[in-house]
Amino acid sequence: GAATKIDYPSLSNADSTMFEGKGLLAYRTADMHWQAGLGYAYDKGSDRRPGRDRSGVSGLLVGRVLLPHNSIGEISWNRQNWQGKEVYSPGLIEQIRSQDTRVLRAALIYPITREHAVHLEYRDVRNHENISLFAYQGRSWQLSWQWQPGK
Numbered sequence: 001g002a003a004t005k006i007d008y009p010s011l012s013n014a015d016s017t018m019f020e021g022k023g024l025l026a027y028r029t030a031d032m033h034w035q036a037g038l039g040y041a042y043d044k045g046s047d048r049r050p051g052r053d054r055s056g057v058s059g060l061l062v063g064r065v066l067l068p069h070n071s072i073g074e075i076s077w078n079r080q081n082w083q084g085k086e087v088y089s090p091g092l093i094e095q096i097r098s099q100d101t102r103v104l105r106a107a108l109i110y111p112i113t114r115e116h117a118v119h120l121e122y123r124d125v126r127n128h129e130n131i132s133l134f135a136y137q138g139r140s141w142q143l144s145w146q147w148q149p150g151k
Contacts, residue, residue: 005017075107077103
């Protein structure tokens with residue numbers, strides 16, 4: 001479980017306090033690791049935050065596998081649903097916000113030396129919302145060099 005307080009100095013109407021609980025199940029062998037999780041969260045918004053409070057559930061599945069040449073493959077899927085408690089913006093957007101976000105991520109990590117690796121990652125984000133203004137889909141590729149000193 002966790003409790004988080006977020007204060008935005010320049011955007012105080014977005015302040016919130018979040019309470020969450022999550023269960024996690026893991027399986028590990030010498031060359032792979034899998035994790036699955038399921039959680040619930042309650043986000044108490046400030047009196048001025050559009051939609052105010054919201055609650056939701058989340059689920060995740062993460063896998064990490066050792067591949068040939070000491071490279072590593074990773075895949076993860078995360079889904080989070082939020083349901084608002086009040087109309088988002090009375091007089092402007094007369095709907096209670098309902099959000100369903102899914103993130104698929106795949107990565108290949110190829111070690112160059114003990115401390116350096118090349119990291120290739122693909123990410124697909126789909127944010128389905130009942131208020132179309134907030135819905136989006138994004139895909140990205142990222143190629144990076146990682147340095148982990150003292151490894």
